[in-house]
Each structure stands twice: as C-alpha cells, then as structure tokens.
Amino acid sequence: xxxxxxxxxxxxxxxxxxxxxxxxxxxxxxxxxxxxxxxxxxxxxxxxxxxxxxxxxxxxxxxxxxxxxxxxxxxxxxxxxxxxxxxxxxxxxxxxxxxxxxxxxxxxxxxxxxxxxxxxxxxxxxxxxxxxxxxxxxxxxxxxxxxxxxxxxxxxxxxxxxxxxxxxxxxxxxxxxxxxxxxxxxxxxxxxxxxxxxxxxxxxxxxxxxxxxxxxxxxxxxxxxxxxxxxxxxxxxxxxxxxxxxxxxxxxxxxxxxxxxxxxxxxxxxxxxxxxxxxxxxxxxxxxxxxxxxxxxxxxxxxxxxxxxxxxxxxxxxxxxxxxxxxxxxxxxxxxxxxxxxxxxxxxxxxxxxxxxxxxxxxxxxxxxxxxxxxxxxxxxxxxxxxxxxxxxxxxxxxxxxxx
Ligand SMILES: *Cc1c(COP(=O)(O)O)cnc(C)c1O
Ligand SMILES: [Zn+2]
Numbered sequence: 001x002x003x004x005x006x007x008x009x010x011x012x013x014x015x016x017x018x019x020x021x022x023x024x025x026x027x028x029x030x031x032x033x034x035x036x037x038x039x040x041x042x043x044x045x046x047x048x049x050x051x052x053x054x055x056x057x058x059x060x061x062x063x064x065x066x067x068x069x070x071x072x073x074x075x076x077x078x079x080x081x082x083x084x085x086x087x088x089x090x091x092x093x094x095x096x097x098x099x100x101x102x103x104x105x106x107x108x109x110x111x112x113x114x115x116x117x118x119x120x121x122x123x124x125x126x127x128x129x130x131x132x133x134x135x136x137x138x139x140x141x142x143x144x145x146x147x148x149x150x151x152x153x154x155x156x157x158x159x160x161x162x163x164x165x166x167x168x169x170x171x172x173x174x175x176x177x178x179x180x181x182x183x184x185x186x187x188x189x190x191x192x193x194x195x196x197x198x199x200x201x202x203x204x205x206x207x208x209x210x211x212x213x214x215x216x217x218x219x220x221x222x223x224x225x226x227x228x229x230x231x232x233x234x235x236x237x238x239x240x241x242x243x244x245x246x247x248x249x250x251x252x253x254x255x256x257x258x259x260x261x262x263x264x265x266x267x268x269x270x271x272x273x274x275x276x277x278x279x280x281x282x283x284x285x286x287x288x289x290x291x292x293x294x295x296x297x298x299x300x301x302x303x304x305x306x307x308x309x310x311x312x313x314x315x316x317x318x319x320x321x322x323x324x325x326x327x328x329x330x331x332x333x334x335x336x337x338x339x340x341x342x343x344x345x346x347x348x349x350x351x352x353x354x355x356x357x358x359x360x361x362x363x364x365x366x367x368x369x370x371x372x373x374x375x376x377x378x379x380x381x382x383x384x385x386x387x388x389x390x391x392x393x394x395x396x397x398x399x400x401x402x403x404x
Contacts, residue, residue, distance in 0.1 A: 005043050006065045009034040009210055012313060020065070023125045025208050026309075033207035033310050035250070036065050036214050040257050047229050047260055055079040057113060057218040063254055064117055064218075065211050071124040073149040075106040077116045078218055082226040082375070087343040088356070092363045096373040098232070099346060100223060103381030107168060109302070109349070110216065110379045111141035114243065117215030118204060119145040127202040128152065131194050133179075133186030135240070135301045136165035137380060142204060143174030154193075156186035162301055164384050182296070184306060206241040207309040216244045220251025223375055224261050232266050233372040236359055238351035238379055239270035239279055239325075240305035242314035249317035266375075268323035270314055271358040273298035273330065278307060279314055283325035288312050299330045299388055300350040302379060324367060328357040336360065337382070337389070350388055352378030 009018040013032035018024050024034055043062050053059035057078025066072055080102050089097035102110035119142065122130065130146055131154040132139065139155035146153035154175040157165070169176045179186045187205055194203045207213065224231055231252060237245045245268055255261045272280050276296035282289060292307040308314065318325060330350075337353035340346050348356070355376040362368040382389070396402065 002042075002067070003061055003069055004065055004067045005038040005040065005062050006036055006067065007039040008037045010037045011035075021125075023122075023127065023202065024210060025203065033213075033313070034210040036210055038063055038254070040254065043258060045258070047225070050225065057116070057215065057222070060218055060221050063221070063251075065214050066117065066120045066124055068124070071120055073120040073123065073145055074116055075112070075145070075148060077105050077112045079222060080104050082223060083344070083346065085340075085344045085346070088340055091339065091343060092356075092360050093370060094359070094363055094368065094372070094374060095370055097359070098373070098375045099340075099344075099348075099352075099378050100219065100375055101346065101378050102219070103347075103349060103352070103378055103383075107137070107141045107144050108381040108384035109137040109141065110219065110244065110377075111137045112145070113215040113218055114138070114212035115141035115145040115215070118142070118209060118212040119149050119151065121211040121214075122202055122204065122209070123149045123151060127200075129201045130154070130204050131156075131190050131201055132204045133157065133183050133190050134161070134165075135183050135304055136161040137302055137384075138206070139174070139176075140165040140168035143169040143172045146174065147172040154190075156190050158182055158186060162385055162387070164386065182306065183304070206243060206305075213243050213247045213250070217247030217251035219244060219377065220248035221255060223248070224252065224255055229261055231261050231263060232375045234269060234368055234374045235266045236269040236271060236355040236374065236376045238300065238303050238354045238377065239272055239314060240303040240351075241308045242270070242279065242310045244377065244379070245270055245317055246310055246313045249321065265321045268317050268321045269358060269362065270318060270323070270325040271303075271354045272325065272327045273300055273303055273333075273354065274327045275330065276304050276306060277327035278305075279311060280325040280327045282311065282315055283318060288315055290315075300333060300354055302349070302351045303354065324362070326358045326361060328354050328361065332357040334388070341382070346378070347382030348378050349380035349382055349385055351380060352376070
C-alpha cells in the first residue's frame with residue numbers, strides 16, 4: 001500500500017480534474033481553489049491500525065498528499081487534546097461541551113497543521129521559495145516550517161497584526177515585509193511579486209494552493225478518533241478564510257466513505273465577528289457567495305478576512321450539514337475568554353473565545369439543544385496574544401505589608 005492515496009486535484013466549481021503530481025495553484029478556468037482527491041477504494045487503513053501509530057497528524061498519511069515518508073516535514077504537530085469542559089457547559093446550559101485545544105501546536109496556532117502538510121508537499125514538488133500574505137499566525141507557521149524544511153519564505157503582513165508573529169517570522173529566518181494596509185493589500189503585493197519573479201517562487205496564499213486544507217482537515221479526523229470514531233452533534237469553528245471548516249467537512253466525508261464513522265455529519269457552525277461577517281451575511285441572505293466586507297475590524301485577527309476565496313465551499317458545508325453562521329462582537333468574545341479561563345483553566349485565543357460566545361448565543365436561542373454534544377475549536381494559544389487581555393495590577397514596595 002502506498003504512503004499516500006492522492007489521485008488527482010478537482011475543481012469544486014467546474015469539476016475539472018488536474019494532475020496532482022505537478023505544482024498547481026487555483027483552477028485556471030474559474031479561479032476556484034482546487035481540492036485533493038484520493039483513491040479511497042485503495043485505502044485499507046482501519047481505526048485499529050491508526051491507533052497504533054505515533055500521536056501526530058501524519059497517522060492519517062494515506063489521506064494526506066505527501067507521497068513519501070522521507071518528505072514529511074514535522075515538528076510533532078497534531079493529536080491535540082479534546083478537553084471536556086463541564087463547568088463551562090453548565091454556564092452555557094449544555095451538558096456535553098468539549099474544546100479541541102489547538103493552542104498546543106508548534107507556533108501556538110492551528111496554522112501549524114496547514115503549514116506542516118503544505119510545506120512538505122511544496123518541497124516534495126520541487127518548490128524552494130514560498131511567498132504569502134498573512135494576518136500573523138499563518139506567516140509564523142509557514143516561516144517556521146519553511147525553516148524546518150530548508151526553504152526560503154517571504155511573508156507580507158499588516159503592520160497592526162499581532163507583534164509576536166513578527167518575532168516568530170524573523171527568528172525563523174523568514175523575509176518579513178510589513179504593509180500599511182489589510183491582508184488583502186498584502187495579498188495583492190505578494191501576487192504581483194510572484195507573477196513578476198523568475199521561476200522558483202510559489203504563492204501559498206490561503207486556498208491558492210491545494211494542500212494547506214489537507215493539513216487542517218486532520219482536525220476532523222482527530223475529533224472523530226478522540227470520540228471513539230463517533231461524530232459530535234455540532235462543531236463550532238471560528239471562520240476567516242474558512243479552510244478549517246471546509247477541511248473538517250471534507251475529512252468527515254472521507255472518514256464516512258472509508259467506514260471509519262457512520263451516521264449524520266455534525267451541524268457545522270461558522271463563527272465570525274460582527275466587525276467582519278461576510279459569510280454570516282451571505283448565509284442569512286441565502287446566497288452562494290459572500291461580498292467583500294468593508295472596513296473590517298476585530299481583535300480576533302485570524303477571522304478578519306473580508307472576502308474568502310473559499311466562501312462558497314464554507315456556505316455549501318453549512319447548507320449540507322444543516323449548520324448555521326453567526327457573528328459575535330469583540331466585547332462578548334472577550335467576556336467569554338475570561339469566563340473560560342476562570343472556569344476551566346483554558347486560556348483561549350480570541351478566535352477560540354468567539355466560539356464560546358457563539359455557543360452561548362445558540363444555546364440561548366435553542367438552536368443548540370441542552371443534550372447536543374458540542375465541540376468548540378480553539379485555534380490558538382491565548383499566550384500568543386499578549387495584548388488582548390489587559391491586566392492592571394499595582395506593584396508592592398519591598399517593605400509593604402501583603403494582606404490576603
Ligand atoms: C487563521 C485563523 C483562524 C481562521 O482560520 P480559517 O481556517 O482560515 O478560517 C482562526 N483562528 C486563528 C487563531 C487563526 O490563526
Ligand atoms: Zn474550475
């Protein structure tokens with residue numbers, strides 16, 4: 001049996017198929033992201049065998065695009081804890097609430113999943129230089145995995161993106177360019193630079209290459225595996241580019257085709273910020289694509305994406321699973337960041353906290369029933385956002401008296 005069962009790339013808009021053994025960007029006909037397709041019939045892998053493998057995301061390598069074990073670039077990413085959170089559940093009026101904590105991944109965010117697989121596959125296909133725009137975490141992860149792989153990375157990001165991610169890029173040898181603008185402006189600069197450059201550069205912007213999503217889909221496999229090859233009722237996901245949500249949906253469909261899980265897929269929930277809610281707007285209007293969100297702003301940087309290339313795939317996944325889309329505001333997510341930290345000892349990133357605020361609202365409205373089993377995705381570590389939580393603590397003099 002081969003290491004990967006990757007067979008082709010497919011355009012989910014026009015269904016054209018493309019050779020997966022050469023470097024591909026978006027669909028040349030309509031600009032849609034391309035999705036990896038596998039020869040699932042050839043996959044004999046079963047849950048018992050998976051459970052004997054190392055606890056990282058490469059345990060699903062037959063369903064990942066890297067064709068040879070020696071091309072895997074890894075820092076041990078994957079198999080993050082799925083934590084039960086009974087006190088938070090009670091606070092929200094739920095009985096079965098779990099948080100998948102991807103804050104424990106290398107680089108402090110789940111962008112490590114996409115970078116590990118995307119960088120491995122890019123190098124396998126002969127890429128030596130990567131370029132991408134980022135709101136911070138993706139750039140940090142891709143620069144880190146590029147260093148691990150011995151590739152060069154040029155990363156453009158808005159000046160007001162979280163400062164810690166600048167350090168992550170520079171310390172791992174990335175060529176960082178700061179842009180006085182939004183991620184969309186950074187994306188234009190990168191696209192033009194790659195187009196004008198000599199060969200060897202590869203644009204790894206969100207969904208402009210097909211393999212980042214394959215790394216992110218492993219969240220879906222892990223959730224099912226950690227529940228004993230069962231699916232929860234609801235999965236709540238903080239949605240920017242939507243890669244993780246599309247990926248989880250794809251993974252669960254593949255797992256079901258392989259007989260690893262059975263039954264109805266979880267209702268998927270796309271959570272956005274009221275300061276940037278293009279997917280929510282499109283979902284509520286019942287249309288298939290979103291419109292660019294003007295003057296987007298939120299403290300949850302990872303979900304500040306005014307127009308996502310894969311918006312139609314997110315909207316399809318919500319429709320197919322009976323899911324929904326909901327926006328929460330910064331004050332509410334910040335409140336629930338504090339509540340979760342105090343009740344459960346889990347210091348969420350602001351994007352992860354947005355899923356708590358969303359679950360609270362959906363439980364209150366009855367969309368989530370008290371008995372539903374709900375999984376929230378915490379996509380990053382609270383500690384990589386040192387400016388999000390303000391603390392104001394007086395300093396004692398050495399001879400002050402400390403009373404308790
Ligand atoms: C990028 C990011 C998101 C959004 O991820 P998508 O899969 O692109 O929707 C959410 N949270 C954090 C912390 C991120 O860095
Ligand atoms: Zn197409």
